[in-house]
Amino acid sequence: MNALIQLLDKNYELYDCRIKESDIIMEIGSKTNRFFCPYCSQPSDRVHSCYQREIQDLPIRGKRTILLVTTRKLFCDNPECQKKTFSERHPFVSIKGKKTARLENAILNKSVDVSSISASKLLASEGIRISKSSICAMLKKNAGDCG
Ligand SMILES: [Zn+2]
Secondary structure, three states, rough: HHHHHHHHHHOEEEEEEEEOOOEEEEEEOOOOEEOOOEOOOOOOOOOEEEEEEEEEEEEOEEEEEEEEEEEEEEEEEOOOOOOOOEEEOOOOOOOOOOOOHHHHHHHHHOOOOOOOOHHHHHHOOOOOOOOHHHHHHHHHHOOOOOO
16 A cells, blocks of 8 residues: 555655545655745754645545645744744645645546536546536636536
8 A cells, every 4th residue: 555655656655544435545644854944945844733634536446535644834943934834735736735636637637528517427436526516616727618
């Protein structure tokens, strides 16, 4: 299972994996312990707190796959910086994203030629949970047509 996480990003590792009836839940985190403030680029390793982000990834064997990604909040000690803390960024998901970039690509690829309601049903049968309106929003963002 750790190899699966390495395919997502080689700097991440698997802490725990639970297989449920319709979901696979994988707890992961980055192996990095040095971070850079996104506002001023100063390095920091002073952890303020930790939380988990829930991010849907590509399904595995028809099961919805959820990544629980340990996300650190760090202090920025640069007195010139406007921010006192910042959150760890993950390369495979946007800042407030709920889906990995590779899952978003898969959804877009399957949604371009069918109506959003058909796409939503088709994706559900493959283990991807997304509403018709979320598909519409994604298509609009990527300048596609929404059926
Ligand atoms: Zn800073």
